[in-house]
Amino acid sequence: MIPAAFEYYRPKDMAGVLSVLEEHGDDARVVAGGHSLIPMMKLRMAEVPHLIDLQDVAGLTGISIDAGRVRIGAMTTQHEIINHAGLSDVAPIMREASLQIADPQVRYMGTVGGNVANGDPGNDMPGLMQCLDATFILVGPDGERSVAARDFYEAAYMTDRADDEVLTAVEFAASKGGYAYEKQKRKIGDYATAAAAVLITKDGGTCASASIAMTNLSDTPVYSVDAGAALVGTSLDEASMKAAVDAMLGDIDPTEDNRGPIEFKRHAASVILRRAIENAWDRA
Amino acid sequence: MNKELTREERTDALGGMGCKRKRVEDARFTQGKGNYVDDIKLPGMLQGDFVRSPYAHARIKSIDSSAAMALDGVIAVLTAEDLAPLGLHWMPTLAGDKQMVLADGKVLFQGQEVAFVVAKDRYIAADAVELVEVDYEELPVLTDPFAAMESDVVLREDLLGEGGSLPDGAHGPRKHPNHIFTWEVGEKDATEQVLDEADVVAEETVYYHRTHPCPLETCGCVASMDKVNGKLTLHGTFQAPHAIRTVVSLISGIEEHNIRVISPDIGGGFGNKVGAYPGYVCSVVASIVTGVPVKWVEDRMENLMTTAFARDYHMTGKISATKEGKITGLHCHVTADHGGFDACADPTKFPAGFMNICTGSYDIPTAYLAVDGVYTNKAPGGVSYRCSFRVTEAAYFIERMVEVLAIELNMDAAELRRINFIKKEQFPYQSALGWEYDSGDYHTAWDKALKAVDYDGLRAEQAQRVEDFKAGKTRKLMGVGLTHFTEIVGAGPVKNCDILGLGMFDSCEIRIHPTGSAIARLGTISQGQGHATTFAQILATEIGLPADSITIEEGDTDTAPYGLGTYGSRSTPVAGAATAMAGRKIRAKAQMIAAYLLEVHDDDVEFDVDRFVVKGAPEKFKTMKEIAFAAYNQAIPGIEPGLEAVSYYDPPNMTYPFGAYVCVMDIDVDTGVTDIRRFYALDDCGTRINPMIIEGQVHGGLTEALAVALGQEIAYDDMGNVKTGTLMDFFLPTAWEVPNYETDHTVTPSPHHPIGAKGVGESPHVGGVPCFSNAVNDAFRAFGLRHTNMPHDHWRIWKTANDLGLHG
Numbered sequence A: 001m002i003p004a005a006f007e008y009y010r011p012k013d014m015a016g017v018l019s020v021l022e023e024h025g026d027d028a029r030v031v032a033g034g035h036s037l038i039p040m041m042k043l044r045m046a047e048v049p050h051l052i053d054l055q056d057v058a059g060l061t062g063i064s065i066d067a068g069r070v071r072i073g074a075m076t077t078q079h080e081i082i083n084h085a086g087l088s089d090v091a092p093i094m095r096e097a098s099l100q101i102a103d104p105q106v107r108y109m110g111t112v113g114g115n116v117a118n119g120d121p122g123n124d125m126p127g128l129m130q131c132l133d134a135t136f137i138l139v140g141p142d143g144e145r146s147v148a149a150r151d152f153y154e155a156a157y158m159t160d161r162a163d164d165e166v167l168t169a170v171e172f173a174a175s176k177g178g179y180a181y182e183k184q185k186r187k188i189g190d191y192a193t194a195a196a197a198v199l200i201t202k203d204g205g206t207c208a209s210a211s212i213a214m215t216n217l218s219d220t221p222v223y224s225v226d227a228g229a230a231l232v233g234t235s236l237d238e239a240s241m242k243a244a245v246d247a248m249l250g251d252i253d254p255t256e257d258n259r260g261p262i263e264f265k266r267h268a269a270s271v272i273l274r275r276a277i278e279n280a281w282d283r284a
Numbered sequence B: 001m002n003k004e005l006t007r008e009e010r011t012d013a014l015g016g017m018g019c020k021r022k023r024v025e026d027a028r029f030t031q032g033k034g035n036y037v038d039d040i041k042l043p044g045m046l047q048g049d050f051v052r053s054p055y056a057h058a059r060i061k062s063i064d065s066s067a068a069m070a071l072d073g074v075i076a077v078l079t080a081e082d083l084a085p086l087g088l089h090w091m092p093t094l095a096g097d098k099q100m101v102l103a104d105g106k107v108l109f110q111g112q113e114v115a116f117v118v119a120k121d122r123y124i125a126a127d128a129v130e131l132v133e134v135d136y137e138e139l140p141v142l143t144d145p146f147a148a149m150e151s152d153v154v155l156r157e158d159l160l161g162e163g164g165s166l167p168d169g170a171h172g173p174r175k176h177p178n179h180i181f182t183w184e185v186g187e188k189d190a191t192e193q194v195l196d197e198a199d200v201v202a203e204e205t206v207y208y209h210r211t212h213p214c215p216l217e218t219c220g221c222v223a224s225m226d227k228v229n230g231k232l233t234l235h236g237t238f239q240a241p242h243a244i245r246t247v248v249s250l251i252s253g254i255e256e257h258n259i260r261v262i263s264p265d266i267g268g269g270f271g272n273k274v275g276a277y278p279g280y281v282c283s284v285v286a287s288i289v290t291g292v293p294v295k296w297v298e299d300r301m302e303n304l305m306t307t308a309f310a311r312d313y314h315m316t317g318k319i320s321a322t323k324e325g326k327i328t329g330l331h332c333h334v335t336a337d338h339g340g341f342d343a344c345a346d347p348t349k350f351p352a353g354f355m356n357i358c359t360g361s362y363d364i365p366t367a368y369l370a371v372d373g374v375y376t377n378k379a380p381g382g383v384s385y386r387c388s389f390r391v392t393e394a395a396y397f398i399e400r401m402v403e404v405l406a407i408e409l410n411m412d413a414a415e416l417r418r419i420n421f422i423k424k425e426q427f428p429y430q431s432a433l434g435w436e437y438d439s440g441d442y443h444t445a446w447d448k449a450l451k452a453v454d455y456d457g458l459r460a461e462q463a464q465r466v467e468d469f470k471a472g473k474t475r476k477l478m479g480v481g482l483t484h485f486t487e488i489v490g491a492g493p494v495k496n497c498d499i500l501g502l503g504m505f506d507s508c509e510i511r512i513h514p515t516g517s518a519i520a521r522l523g524t525i526s527q528g529q530g531h532a533t534t535f536a537q538i539l540a541t542e543i544g545l546p547a548d549s550i551t552i553e554e555g556d557t558d559t560a561p562y563g564l565g566t567y568g569s570r571s572t573p574v575a576g577a578a579t580a581m582a583g584r585k586i587r588a589k590a591q592m593i594a595a596y597l598l599e600v601h602d603d604d605v606e607f608d609v610d611r612f613v614v615k616g617a618p619e620k621f622k623t624m625k626e627i628a629f630a631a632y633n634q635a636i637p638g639i640e641p642g643l644e645a646v647s648y649y650d651p652p653n654m655t656y657p658f659g660a661y662v663c664v665m666d667i668d669v670d671t672g673v674t675d676i677r678r679f680y681a682l683d684d685c686g687t688r689i690n691p692m693i694i695e696g697q698v699h700g701g702l703t704e705a706l707a708v709a710l711g712q713e714i715a716y717d718d719m720g721n722v723k724t725g726t727l728m729d730f731f732l733p734t735a736w737e738v739p740n741y742e743t744d745h746t747v748t749p750s751p752h753h754p755i756g757a758k759g760v761g762e763s764p765h766v767g768g769v770p771c772f773s774n775a776v777n778d779a780f781r782a783f784g785l786r787h788t789n790m791p792h793d794h795w796r797i798w799k800t801a802n803d804l805g806l807h808g
């Protein structure tokens, strides 16, 4: 558990970060909370000759809520998300999900930027961001650009982010209606066996909109357009529920690991999704 | 003048046996001031690290360490070739086998030690490990012991005789090149006859999966050879420091007086730190070669993958009974997966430990046990993870078999146990498989437990739950797990218990200081059990000095008397007895001194809490403090100055703690998620020295039981890759997963132990594992389940439900 040697940089501003990235290309990487990257370096599964610490870079932290739009700086920790009063009002699903990530010690360090940029299918926030239809703000040598969370993930550890870009913030609209984050895990601090993020709005007794994404059931987060669509316009009767679950089962592609075989994961996914939908519906 | 204290007040002031004395160790542990092996830094110290095999079975064609040696700061790269001239490329195991220290031509398990890099610091050592090039030729891998017994792939060519013949192993004849031993106990023919003639026979195969003790602190050592005075000092994570000293002397040729072994604070052992590991040998050799201290400390993955595992027993049982449920016979066959070398830590004459305690708490007249040990391409070990030698396996086996028999008889499992318990008046009880149980009162414990949990109420609730489930009103089932276990601990009588020829007595040496305080040293070593607290309590009561005035010291072979260390719940039964006996020697001398000072005959004084009083005249007395001062400073005719004693205690028998546990569990049939609603644990460990420490031990043991039963395993894929090598996949419960435990007790002292104490550190693990597992199995009994194997993690429970058709 000893990492290979690396150079450590601690710039004060984004220009400093970008210049190291530019100089060393994919030999350089940023570190945020380090709770995904450092273990990989210690296992020597990630070799990072040039490590750029983001913690002193100005302007990367904080949560702002403005005219129904939420912006969370990349270096904001999961702990800060849990304890931010205003955020719980406009996007309660953020708190519900964050409380199910890792354990308090990890959450003091783990950041939203690291969680979404990492590209690990086990991370909870990518699916959550897709459910919220969030936008990621990236900055690189050519300036700033934004990309939809739903377009960001390509494969495990492969994202739309270029090696010389840094994620500075995530943005999404305040969510209305019901929400639920359901996660099955083996123990505290475990990644999901199956997790579901659901947002539902109601119009009378009818589902007006539904956004559904799942985690750790494919090599990317799974945002299922069809699952959401199956609920819209229904009163969430058994048939529409089943249609939504079936649609999701058509979109996921889990692999066998110590959490269990594929058969089990598909079953767990359907149960967790059902529970999340029911929960969000009740809260809508 | 001080008011004269009452007898009760004087007793309380001692902080002796029976009180909830606070742990004296905790001040340093809770403040981060413990001193563990990795805290030890000696001048000029180098760091060792291993090149390990990525393959489970491979021939080594070549090792090229030139690139590693070229790295700045690398001092040496040792391979088997370097150790061979010293005869140290192999070492003896505790089980009479031998084990490669560094791969000698081939590797037998993933993670096996191939080369030892010695460098100026840990970082350089780790870099150098990457630079050592090993050319492997992969060989067919055997991970299944049944397949290994059929295979023509020979794992241990070194054990073949002339022309491929099969010489006997350490435990007799071998049936196959991958076979290690057969161990038989009991009456085979008679048992088979009983089974043939029985009204009812229940059969089941129960696999107790491979797991690992996983102490928080991993294994490690610092070896320091002083070339000037020829003395080797070895600090290490040793549960048996004296045994390590003797073994090091025997294999290195260094005379024993020139070896000092020190176990500093140890962060948990649970059996993992009983054996000798290649890291120790390599560090010693490296220190001898370099003349400076060498440290080696494993990381978590190395600990899980290579240092001693536990269990891996495939147990096939048959249990017979009359129609009324009286058990008549028990037959057990075990296929034991020992990995690449037989490194089980068992007393020499017991290659399967005390598996023959598998008749449990029941009066079973006829029984037979056979164990076949088998080599596979897995890590060696087979230690007693928080239990006496193979006792968890035995307890799990019998407690599952009784449940299966209850199903076969269509009887309540609590009642079936009750009618088969050994009765109070049958003790000392001679078991069919050769043990003499010292004492017990199982019926009392059982009735108390069932009453405490309202057993009948639980069964009624469970029946209702089954109905509701069938009616589609709930998706949760309820399991009631029962266990009545009997342990066998305190190894043990030297006549039949030795490890590598070292008798399993233990010892205590006491020195009373002139001002009435004391130091006692023992042959054991605490790894968190709180010896410094409890042994002082035993002495306080025995010698009448306050526990707070008694220092307990363990773990330094230059100062402590010889003993076999701490594992198998042996410290209290053996060293605790030695402590009491040494205390009594002190008291005997104190009695003579008191009599002299009080000017009466020796027989005219008697011990009273903290003093000797003249019989019939309690106002005439000498306190132990006064006696201590006199012992050193007053010329007493016919009595040597000083007040010291030593006792080496060879126990006449083992002790047999027991307990009655009940677990109430809810199971989500759709996700396999379990929720422990209630856990009640009644322990009878004989005399109770410190109820608070007992409670702590019970909590810890139950938590490790929960871990093992519900998910903790060392799993391999078909290629022999370890699938659970980190704490992400190896289940170590936290406060989050742990239920609230209710503890209770009865007290049935051991008749042969000086203070009647039996040991408790391991009972909760031994009893807890079957209790959690029985709860899971019981939840599905109404749906036709007889048995499902541990670990009961989510997907396996889901699979059980799925196989029973519960998912529609």
Ligand SMILES: Cc1cc2nc3c(=O)[nH]c(=O)nc-3n(C[C@H](O)[C@H](O)[C@H](O)COP(=O)(O)OP(=O)(O)OC[C@H]3O[C@@H](n4cnc5c(N)ncnc54)[C@H](O)[C@@H]3O)c2cc1C
Pocket (backbone or CB within 6 Å): A029, A030, A031, A032, A033, A034, A035, A036, A037, A038, A054, A074, A075, A100, A101, A102, A103, A106, A109, A110, A111, A112, A113, A114, A115, A117, A118, A122, A123, A124, A125, A165, A166, A167, A168, A189, A190, A191, A192
């Ligand atoms: C025991 C344990 C349990 C955990 N359980 C969970 C869990 O249940 N669910 C879960 O979601 N996570 C879990 N995590 C991960 C944890 O939440 C991480 O902290 C998080 O995934 C990454 O955040 P970080 O700030 O630590 O990122 P780092 O480890 O610092 O970085 C991760 C990756 O993202 C890149 N990166 C970081 N920040 C940026 C940025 N601003 N721009 C571009 N790239 C960036 C890094 O270069 C690196 O490749 C667990 C971690 C541990 C140690």
